[in-house]
Amino acid sequence: MNDKGAILPAENGVEAAVVGWLKDALNKKVFDALLIPVEVPAGDSFAYLLLRDPALLENASPLPPVMPIQGARAISRLTMRGNGSKRIAAVVRPCEARAAIELTKLEQAHLDNLWLITVDCPGVLPLSDYLEDPAAGAARFAEASQRWDRASMRPACQTCHYFSMPASDLHVGTLGSADGTVFVIPGSPKGERVLEDLNIPLDVALDDWTARVKEMERAQTERRQQAHADLRAGIAGPDGLLDVFSDCINCHNCQRVCPVCYCRQCYFESAALKLPPENYLTRSERKGALRFPPDTLLFHLGRASHMILSCVSCGACEDACPMSIPVAQVFSMLADRAQETLGYVAGRSLEDPLPLATYEMDELHQVEQPYVEIYHKREVQDA
Amino acid sequence: MPEGLKINKGAEDAVRGLLRSLLESGRVNGVLALGRTGGANGGVAYSLFTDPGAFVADGAALPLLPFMPANAGGLLSRLTLREPLAGPVAAVVKPCELRAFIELVKRSQGSLDNLLLISSTCGGVYPLDVGANGGLKERLPRYWEAVKQGVLDDDVRPTCRACMQFIPDNADITVALVGEEDLDTQCTLFLNTEKGAEFVEGLEGTSLSDELETEQIKRSHGQRAAYREELFAGVEVGMQELIRTFGRCIGCHACKTVCPICYCSLCYFDSQDCEYLPEIYESELERKGGLRLPPNTTFFQLGRLAHVSVSCVGCGMCTDVCPADIPVSTIFSKVGASVQALFDYQPGKDVTEEIPLMTFEEEELAQVAT
Numbered sequence: 001m002n003d004k005g006a007i008l009p010a011e012n013g014v015e016a017a018v019v020g021w022l023k024d025a026l027n028k029k030v031f032d033a034l035l036i037p038v039e040v041p042a043g044d045s046f047a048y049l050l051l052r053d054p055a056l057l058e059n060a061s062p063l064p065p066v067m068p069i070q071g072a073r074a075i076s077r078l079t080m081r082g083n084g085s086k087r088i089a090a091v092v093r094p095c096e097a098r099a100a101i102e103l104t105k106l107e108q109a110h111l112d113n114l115w116l117i118t119v120d121c122p123g124v125l126p127l128s129d130y131l132e133d134p135a136a137g138a139a140r141f142a143e144a145s146q147r148w149d150r151a152s153m154r155p156a157c158q159t160c161h162y163f164s165m166p167a168s169d170l171h172v173g174t175l176g177s178a179d180g181t182v183f184v185i186p187g188s189p190k191g192e193r194v195l196e197d198l199n200i201p202l203d204v205a206l207d208d209w210t211a212r213v214k215e216m217e218r219a220q221t222e223r224r225q226q227a228h229a230d231l232r233a234g235i236a237g238p239d240g241l242l243d244v245f246s247d248c249i250n251c252h253n254c255q256r257v258c259p260v261c262y263c264r265q266c267y268f269e270s271a272a273l274k275l276p277p278e279n280y281l282t283r284s285e286r287k288g289a290l291r292f293p294p295d296t297l298l299f300h301l302g303r304a305s306h307m308i309l310s311c312v313s314c315g316a317c318e319d320a321c322p323m324s325i326p327v328a329q330v331f332s333m334l335a336d337r338a339q340e341t342l343g344y345v346a347g348r349s350l351e352d353p354l355p356l357a358t359y360e361m362d363e364l365h366q367v368e369q370p371y372v373e374i375y376h377k378r379e380v381q382d383a
Numbered sequence: 384m385p386e387g388l389k390i391n392k393g394a395e396d397a398v399r400g401l402l403r404s405l406l407e408s409g410r411v412n413g414v415l416a417l418g419r420t421g422g423a424n425g426g427v428a429y430s431l432f433t434d435p436g437a438f439v440a441d442g443a444a445l446p447l448l449p450f451m452p453a454n455a456g457g458l459l460s461r462l463t464l465r466e467p468l469a470g471p472v473a474a475v476v477k478p479c480e481l482r483a484f485i486e487l488v489k490r491s492q493g494s495l496d497n498l499l500l501i502s503s504t505c506g507g508v509y510p511l512d513v514g515a516n517g518g519l520k521e522r523l524p525r526y527w528e529a530v531k532q533g534v535l536d537d538d539v540r541p542t543c544r545a546c547m548q549f550i551p552d553n554a555d556i557t558v559a560l561v562g563e564e565d566l567d568t569q570c571t572l573f574l575n576t577e578k579g580a581e582f583v584e585g586l587e588g589t590s591l592s593d594e595l596e597t598e599q600i601k602r603s604h605g606q607r608a609a610y611r612e613e614l615f616a617g618v619e620v621g622m623q624e625l626i627r628t629f630g631r632c633i634g635c636h637a638c639k640t641v642c643p644i645c646y647c648s649l650c651y652f653d654s655q656d657c658e659y660l661p662e663i664y665e666s667e668l669e670r671k672g673g674l675r676l677p678p679n680t681t682f683f684q685l686g687r688l689a690h691v692s693v694s695c696v697g698c699g700m701c702t703d704v705c706p707a708d709i710p711v712s713t714i715f716s717k718v719g720a721s722v723q724a725l726f727d728y729q730p731g732k733d734v735t736e737e738i739p740l741m742t743f744e745e746e747e748l749a750q751v752a753t
Contacts, residue, residue, distance in 0.1 A: 033668055035676065045631035045707065047680075050664065053672030068633045068707065074676040077658075084661030086668070131631070131708045246422020247515050249452040251704050253637040265649050276465040277472070280431055281413050288434025289443065292415060292458050296428075320635055322704040323515045 004202040005173070005185040005209070006195065014174050017182055018062040018119065022089060023054050030197045031115070032086035035074060037064045044134045048074040050088070062091045062172075065141030067124045067154075070316045071096030072259035076109045083112040091117045093124070094166045095314040098347020099259035101167055102310040105354050108262045115190060116168040120175050120213070123150045123157025127319045148175075148216070156315025156328040159224040164213045167349050170194060176212035183209050228333040235330065241297060244330060247323040248296050254317035254327045255299075260307040260346075268299045300327075304334055309355050310346045311335035385595060386580065387559075390570045390588040397570035398446050398475065398501070398558055401586060403438035405473055410582060411499060414438075415458065415474040416446040425517030428452050431462070431472075446475040446501075447560070449526050449539065450519055451508045454643040454698050456483025460493035467496035473582075475501045477508065478551035482696040482731020483643035485553055489738055492646045499582055502551035503558035504600065506530035507543025511703040533562030533599030534606065542699035542712045545611035547604065550595060552732050555579035562599025615717045618710055628714070629681045631707045636683065638701035638711045644691040652683045684711075688718055693739055694730040695719035 010017035025031050038049040039059040046064040048071060049056060071092035078084070092100065097116045103109040122145035129152070130137035140152060150158045157163075165171040169191035173183035183206060186192040195202060235244050252269065255261045267273070273295065284290035311331055318328035339345055341364075342355040390397040405411040413433050420426035421443065427450055430443070437444040455476040462472070476484070481502050487493045506529060509522060522538065529536040535544050551557055557573040560566060572588075573595055574580040618628070636653065639645045651657065657679060667674045695715045702712035723729065725748075726739035 040630035042627045042630045047630070048676045049673050050668055050676050051673035052668055056673040068631065069677070077677040078664055079661060080658055081660050084665055086661075086665055127633075127706055128708065242420075243422040243424060246420040246424060246426030246428075248426075249428075249511065249641070249704075251637050251641050253635055253640065253704065253706065256635045256637060256640070257633065257706075264653060264655065269648070271648060274461065274464050277462055277468050280462060281433065281472075284413055284431045284433040289418065289430045289432045289437055291420060292429045292431045293453070293461055320633070320637065320706040322511045322637070322706070324512065 003206060005183045005204050005206050006200045006202055007177070007181050007204050008172075008184050008200075009180065010177075010182045011180045014119065014172065014182055015062050018091065018172055019057055019060050021184075022091070022117075023057055025089065025194070025198055026052070026054050028198065030087075030194055031089045033088045034060075035071075035078065035088055035090040035092075035114075036060045036062065037071075037091070039064075044131065050078065063119055063121070063145070065125050065138050066127050066130045067093060067096070067314070067316065067319075068127060070099060070257065070259040070314055072099030072103055072109070073257075075100045075111075075114065076103045076259070076262065079110040079114060080108050083110040083114075085113070087113055087115070089115045089117050091119075093121050093314075094118045094162055094164065094168070095121075095160070095312045095347075096259070097166045097168045098162065098312040099310075099314060101347045101350055102260055102312065103262065104350060106260075106262060106310070111350070115170060115194060116166075117170045117172070118166060118168040119172040120165075121157075121160075121163045122148055123153030123160065123163070124315075125152060126154050154315040154328070155318060155326065156313050156332060159220065159227045159329075159332070160313065161217050161220040161224050162312075162347075163216070163220065166347055173206070173209040173213075175216065176208035176210075185209070224336075227329070228336060231326075231329055231333050238297075241300075245297055245300055245325060247325055248300070249323060250293050250296055250299065251322060252299070253320040253322065255303055257316045257320040258303075258307065259314065259316065260310040260312070261303065268295065268302065304331060308335050308338045309342065309344060311339075312346050385573045385575060385592070387591045387593050388572045388574060388583055388586065388588040389591050390572065390586070391568070392570055393568055394558060394560060394563070394566045394570040395447055396440070397572070399438040399440070399442070399444065401572075401583065402432075402444070402446065402473060402475070403435045404586065405499075405582060406433065406435035406438070410471065411473045412468075412470045413472045414444070415455065415462065415472065415476075416444050417448045417450065417452075417475070418444040425520065427514060427519065429455055429458055447503065447558070448519070449506060449508045449523075450514050451477065451480070451698065451700065452511070452514070453641065454483050454700050455480040456485075456487060456643040456696070456698075457641075457646075459484045459498070460487040460643070460646065463493040463496075463498070467494035468498060471497050471499055473499040473501060477698075478502050478505050478549055478554075479546070479696045479698040479731075480643070481551050481553055482548065483698060485731040485734050486644055486694040486696065486738075487646060488734055490646060495734065499556070499578060500554050501556045501558065502554035504551070504561040504595070505543070505546070505549040506561055507535050507539030507546065507549075508699075509538060510540050510699075513538060527566070530560055531562070531564050531566055533603045535603070540699040540703065540712075541614055541710075542697050542702065542716060545607060545614045545716070546697060547607055547611065548697075548729075548731075549603070549607070550600070553734065556583065557595065559595065561603055562597050614713055615720075618713050618717060620714055620718055625684065625714070626681050628709060629684050632680050632684065632709060633707050634677050634680055634683070635706060637704040637706065639687060641700040641704050642687075642691060643696070643698065643700070644694045645687065652679055652686065688715065691715070692719040692722045693726065693728060696730050
């Protein structure tokens with residue numbers, strides 16, 4: 001891959017630079033359409049708009065203060081049934097791009113005719129904080145992102161260490177750039193072709209950007225590990241997990257907004273779990289009471305086991321939880337462990353195979369140990 | 384004049400005592416009621432209790448707690464969906480939860496057989512975010528003080544403050560709470576059905592004939608009506624206004640998931656029918672210049688309004704779970720009220736009355752035809 005990039009002028013800020021550049025690409029027919037966050041007419045939120053009319057870019061915002069809908073969901077909706085014929089540039093956050101890559105591997109998105117475009121990400125505000133006063137929220141976000149201060153962002157953003165270039169086709173580097181400029185960095189041959197078509201030569205060394213990203217990654221990784229260690233101390237074991245999820249009202253909104261939870265109908269909402277009354281009463285008698293609806297923790301564990309290897313720690317689940325349960329923090333902690341165990345990083349590359357879809361003869365012997373040591377020994381003794 | 388039973392105990396104690404004795408004597412096989420989940424942060428959920436021990440003082444059950452983690456109408460449907468109960472089970476629910484269940488029974492989503500339905504005159508419930516992380520506890524003294532005086536605490540769900548149907552319909556037993564100044568020491572149970580009277584047999588108390596509709600309750604009606612007008616005036620339900628308001632909808636469909644009336648196992652808007660081919664998006668793009676993704680934001684809300692408004696019981700679950708802080712419940716209640724008035728229909732009132740959309744009259748709604 002080319003280790004050079006380009007510099008774009010950004011006197012009027014990063015957002016204006018990105019929008020101007022994309023508008024140019026749209027006018028030159030390098031792209032047929034853009035998928036980009038646009039402020040909604042009431043001015044109180046943002047939504048992904050697929051547009052071909054450059055006039056609609058007036059209220060576009062490549063880095064909005066919130067993530068009302070995970071962009072990968074928008075990409076999946078658009079391409080789940082195949083590649084379209086239009087060339088589309090999708091401007092998304094790094095975690096949205098990573099989720100889009102996971103969904104592509106899960107055959108819920110098709111990226112052949114879609115360019116993922118990302119920008120160094122300062123995080124997003126929790127949706128409910130922003131909605132209390134959208135104008136004040138936008139100002140707070142602008143100010144905090146200027147200083148790369150993540151304290152008021154989503155908890156998931158506060159501990160994010162993949163805030164920069166994922167496997168996107170084109171990336172806008174704002175870290176380490178000189179005032180009034182940004183870097184444009186190709187991430188794939190597809191991305192390079194776009195820059196060629198736009199006559200943007202790749203002649204700038206990216207050392208300043210790389211150094212700043214590395215430095216911030218180190219600090220964020222440390223913060224993340226600390227946060228996970230603190231969290232683990234509080235919730236380890238079944239009782240700890242029961243405590244964390246004890247307020248859960250079973251609305252399953254975490255699953256609904258999760259970009260990776262793509263099942264059309266979740267097992268936990270299916271007829272398979274609608275049981276005759278006797279079943280519930282018998283289960284209640286075993287313990288004296290049965291939480292109703294039942295299977296609250298089982299739902300979260302089931303969800304975790306299904307999606308944790310593809311979890312990108314975007315924090316959408318926590319934003320959508322009506323009971324303020326730290327779902328994203330718990331899931332991101334579990335995700336790091338699970339992904340590390342299998343040597344996988346969600347959204348890092350389209351080429352890495354999904355761990356559960358591959359099989360190696362020689363792996364994970366440590367998981368076999370407990371059986372050999374505990375149960376097998378016992379079986380031998382009992383025999 | 385309905386028959387009542389006056390018990391020399393506080394309302395909470397009297398109800399717990401009744402439920403405990405029903406379980407102990409084996410007259411019911413279980414009780415669906417609110418209770419502590421046992422979590423360290425004071426979580427509360429509905430539970431199906433079979434152990435009478437849950438109903439002793441300081442037991443896990445909290446049958447009269449002003450909280451609604453799920454609309455129990457939906458839970459009773461889940462309990463009786465596959466088949467009716469084989470033996471008696473008691474349920475302590477709020478009036479709007481009971482109305483929702485009646486609507487579900489009319490839709491063949493549950494059965495009233497063998498259910499002993501206990502409800503109360505209702506002082507409203509606190510929003511979910513107030514109850515999260517143990518926040519309910521400190522509110523309770525204030526709540527019960529307001530209930531005694533027959534007024535509503537300012538912090539209960541807006542839809543509760545605007546609720547005109549806080550006297551339950553179809554309850555076998557109604558616990559008098561609103562406006563009962565001595566509810567800490569005295570409790571009146573109204574026995575609305577033979578079943579209700581039968582199940583309290585042997586309970587210590589004085590029989591009485593009394594009116595449920597006290598002066599305080601009439602006054603409460605007036606206050607609620609005034610607030611309702613104010614609340615409804617605050618939302619516009621014309622097409623343009625709805626598009627604007629739902630502009631910030633994130634399409635999570637949480638409102639549908641928690642709505643007791645929305646019982647479809649798979650919503651049309653989540654079905655394959657709404658997973659379009661890329662060509663469909665491309666032709667829309669060509670036609671309009673731009674389109675929102677995922678699609679069907681306001682369309683979903685209109686579809687849901689069309690399907691549920693006639694049966695909307697105004698419980699407020701949808702507003703509570705909306706991550707985009709949209710006053711969904713107010714919009715649905717307001718539209719619901721006008722649709723229900725049009726058909727002269729009160730959801731949850733009478734289980735034998737057919738749902739308006741299931742019946743047909745030759746001579747009706749001529750104004751729509753013109």
